[in-house]
Amino acid sequence: MNGSVGIVKTEYAEFDVELQLESGRLLGPVTLAYETYGTLNAERSNAILVTHAWTGDAHAAGRYHEDDRKSGWWDDMIGPGKVLDTERYFVVCSNVIGSCKGSTGPTSINPRTDKPYNLAFPVVMVRDMVRAQKLLVDRLGLPSLLTVIGGSMGAMQALEWGILYPEMVRSIIPIAGTGRTSPMSISLNAVARQAIFNDPMWKKGNYRPEHPPADGLALARAVGHISFLSDASMHLKFGRRFSARDGMFDFFGQFEVERYLEYNGASFVERFDTNAFLYLAKALDLYDAAWNFDGLEDALDHLRCPSLWFAFTSDWLYPPQQTEQVTEILARLGKSVAYHLIDSDYGHDSFLVEPEKFTPFIVAFLDRLG
Amino acid sequence: MNGSVGIVKTEYAEFDVELQLESGRLLGPVTLAYETYGTLNAERSNAILVTHAWTGDAHAAGRYHEDDRKSGWWDDMIGPGKVLDTERYFVVCSNVIGSCKGSTGPTSINPRTDKPYNLAFPVVMVRDMVRAQKLLVDRLGLPSLLTVIGGSMGAMQALEWGILYPEMVRSIIPIAGTGRTSPMSISLNAVARQAIFNDPMWKKGNYRPEHPPADGLALARAVGHISFLSDASMHLKFGRRFSARDGMFDFFGQFEVERYLEYNGASFVERFDTNAFLYLAKALDLYDAAWNFDGLEDALDHLRCPSLWFAFTSDWLYPPQQTEQVTEILARLGKSVAYHLIDSDYGHDSFLVEPEKFTPFIVAFLDRLG
Numbered sequence: 001m002n003g004s005v006g007i008v009k010t011e012y013a014e015f016d017v018e019l020q021l022e023s024g025r026l027l028g029p030v031t032l033a034y035e036t037y038g039t040l041n042a043e044r045s046n047a048i049l050v051t052h053a054w055t056g057d058a059h060a061a062g063r064y065h066e067d068d069r070k071s072g073w074w075d076d077m078i079g080p081g082k083v084l085d086t087e088r089y090f091v092v093c094s095n096v097i098g099s100c101k102g103s104t105g106p107t108s109i110n111p112r113t114d115k116p117y118n119l120a121f122p123v124v125m126v127r128d129m130v131r132a133q134k135l136l137v138d139r140l141g142l143p144s145l146l147t148v149i150g151g152s153m154g155a156m157q158a159l160e161w162g163i164l165y166p167e168m169v170r171s172i173i174p175i176a177g178t179g180r181t182s183p184m185s186i187s188l189n190a191v192a193r194q195a196i197f198n199d200p201m202w203k204k205g206n207y208r209p210e211h212p213p214a215d216g217l218a219l220a221r222a223v224g225h226i227s228f229l230s231d232a233s234m235h236l237k238f239g240r241r242f243s244a245r246d247g248m249f250d251f252f253g254q255f256e257v258e259r260y261l262e263y264n265g266a267s268f269v270e271r272f273d274t275n276a277f278l279y280l281a282k283a284l285d286l287y288d289a290a291w292n293f294d295g296l297e298d299a300l301d302h303l304r305c306p307s308l309w310f311a312f313t314s315d316w317l318y319p320p321q322q323t324e325q326v327t328e329i330l331a332r333l334g335k336s337v338a339y340h341l342i343d344s345d346y347g348h349d350s351f352l353v354e355p356e357k358f359t360p361f362i363v364a365f366l367d368r369l370g
Numbered sequence: 371m372n373g374s375v376g377i378v379k380t381e382y383a384e385f386d387v388e389l390q391l392e393s394g395r396l397l398g399p400v401t402l403a404y405e406t407y408g409t410l411n412a413e414r415s416n417a418i419l420v421t422h423a424w425t426g427d428a429h430a431a432g433r434y435h436e437d438d439r440k441s442g443w444w445d446d447m448i449g450p451g452k453v454l455d456t457e458r459y460f461v462v463c464s465n466v467i468g469s470c471k472g473s474t475g476p477t478s479i480n481p482r483t484d485k486p487y488n489l490a491f492p493v494v495m496v497r498d499m500v501r502a503q504k505l506l507v508d509r510l511g512l513p514s515l516l517t518v519i520g521g522s523m524g525a526m527q528a529l530e531w532g533i534l535y536p537e538m539v540r541s542i543i544p545i546a547g548t549g550r551t552s553p554m555s556i557s558l559n560a561v562a563r564q565a566i567f568n569d570p571m572w573k574k575g576n577y578r579p580e581h582p583p584a585d586g587l588a589l590a591r592a593v594g595h596i597s598f599l600s601d602a603s604m605h606l607k608f609g610r611r612f613s614a615r616d617g618m619f620d621f622f623g624q625f626e627v628e629r630y631l632e633y634n635g636a637s638f639v640e641r642f643d644t645n646a647f648l649y650l651a652k653a654l655d656l657y658d659a660a661w662n663f664d665g666l667e668d669a670l671d672h673l674r675c676p677s678l679w680f681a682f683t684s685d686w687l688y689p690p691q692q693t694e695q696v697t698e699i700l701a702r703l704g705k706s707v708a709y710h711l712i713d714s715d716y717g718h719d720s721f722l723v724e725p726e727k728f729t730p731f732i733v734a735f736l737d738r739l740g
Binding site: 022023024025119122123180181182183184186187188190191194195198199200215216219222223226229230231234235237238239240248249250251254255257258261262278282285286288316319 | 392393394395489492493550551552553554556557558560561564565568569570585586589592593596599600601604605607608609610618619620621624625627628631632648649652655656658686689
């Protein structure tokens with residue numbers, strides 16, 4: 001029980017396509033980084049797609065090598081005997097387009113110029129990410145998905161799967177999501193964006209990878225980081241502790257929470273590309289399930305599968321009301337929908353921090369699906 | 371009823387003192403900008419002190435000249451027939467030390483160098499602001515204050531008045547305040563601070579006034595601005611409208627809320643000094659009514675007057691629980707305390723936007739005081 005999927009390897013699927021994006025622009029060829037855990041059954045009926053959040057990647061579970069100290073981002077959820085039980089399910093996770101973790105994004109080589117796209121990369125929507133994932137699901141020979149499950153931007157992808165490919169998707173599990181991002185969430189991204197634009201190292205996206213706009217990106221990350229936490233979780237972790245008491249009256253003295261944000265921002269620069277961060281922020285801002293439909297109700301009416309939704313009491317980035325707006329419409333439309341408001345102090349990040357609070361509902365839900 | 375106080379003039383009081391600050395450092399001489407409205411009665415018993423928020427000033431009511439299109443920041447509250455009725459009360463408002471609106475702050479001339487203080491200005495706490503105000507209250511010959519009233523940082527000052535000068539203060543009315551700032555609030559200020567520090571024009575505070583770190587300050591202001599609003603108020607005002615629909619897939623395209631924040635940030639640069647902004651942010655971060663007492667309960671036990679508190683349902687910067695933490699202690703200590711949670715969509719800024727929702731309670735409260 002509760003074992004690890006063990007040593008894993010990221011694979012890369014290449015698609016010689018011109019993907020038509022929501023903007024009308026074309027993107028191709030397309031590479032998708034992905035990982036799989038468990039085994040596809042003979043009926044090819046046990047596949048689960050895991051969708052990641054903003055700065056996530058394909059590495060959802062396991063370790064890359066024996067000495068790897070860090071396991072995949074949802075290792076608590078995926079493995080033998082875990083909720084997404086790899087002895088029963090074939091679990092797939094792929095990096096979204098627009099990102100910098102192996103899938104085609106602004107750091108990829110633009111075939112028209114043989115140089116990195118940078119800002120020549122087209123603006124993508126969450127719906128475009130899902131269309132790209134569909135290529136992978138087809139390539140893997142999966143006629144259907146038992147469920148599509150993810151948190152935050154992953155929840156948006158899960159919903160888009162249900163809307164775009166109702167004939168393939170047997171259920172969706174959106175966690176800490178929203179039907180459309182709010183002006184508050186857009187505002188926070190606007191600040192993050194401007195922090196990068198203000199950094200002279202950004203050079204309108206034409207920085208060299210070894211000289212990124214580190215100050216701007218670290219600050220942008222701090223804004224995001226704050227929005228993923230909650231007042232309560234910060235109290236638990238930092239309170240009002242000063243990092244050096246003597247420095248309290250020092251103009252540059254820092255509270256511990258401040259030092260933590262600075263440290264986290266600086267380490268984020270090591271692992272994420274600035275332009276990719278900006279493109280994904282844009283995709284989040286543009287996210288609206290009703291896009292190109294006659295409103296949210298029309299969009300949601302395309303769903304044919306049962307859906308299981310979770311929101312967290314302390315999530316102020318995508319607060320529970322935003323999930324409830326969607327689940328109420330689904331209920332009104334007579335769809336099979338279950339919703340659980342989970343009491344947690346960990347804000348938006350609760351889906352990563354306290355999975356044990358919602359996993360029992362998922363186990364039961366998947367069991368009922370067969 | 372509901373008239374204006376008319377044409378007003380900011381006065382300046384100079385104090386040849388060395389004010390001992392909480393940090394142990396000395397500040398002197400001290401100038402305080404202030405305005406008064408109404409007339410002090412013969413018994414000198416009708417004085418009310420209004421305390422301002424972060425970027426506020428002494429100009430709380432009236433206009434500077436006939437063509438002045440903008441009246442003082444709390445003109446809705448102060449004037450003949452208004453809540454703070456200038457036909458009954460003598461209302462005083464002074465700019466805090468550390469600010470840039472006429473009182474001594476980082477833009478003032480340092481007498482030891484004959485140059486602006488800039489970062490040589492000492493870190494001040496809210497308690498220091500109140501000690502400086504006490505000099506003014508004494509200079510004006512006010513033996514007591516009928517009430518001290520203010521929102522946000524003004525609420526902190528009101529509470530400090532009650533704690534420091536219980537023999538002088540006959541009541542306090544803290545609105546949208548807190549007993550101590552939370553790590554969430556500190557984090558937001560940390561981001562604002564870093565936005566300024568990242569601006570090469572800041573030059574460790576030694577910018578020339580005509581060349582301020584405009585990009586950094588505008589961004590810092592945007593962070594603050596977001597925290598003063600609420601998801602609901604942003605929905606009402608902007609929704610998800612794009613400022614130019616065609617630009618939605620433009621990398622630099624902006625939602626209306628984003629353009630608004632940018633515009634507001636840029637205009638803020640015209641009216642506020644960067645170092646003053648930073649010093650006041652620091653004062654907010656350091657604010658803790660329990661400072662130098664044996665905890666919050668000990669500090670609050672110094673209060674001898676009735677207090678009237680307001681918090682707003684949508685205020686996520688200083689959420690209602692933070693006010694309730696204080697009022698519950700006051701009640702437990704057997705103090706005369708009244709608290710109203712006001713239902714408003716305007717977030718922290720509700721104290722400026724919807725005064726009509728709480729003013730009836732203030733009228734009744736002041737009437738009872740005599």
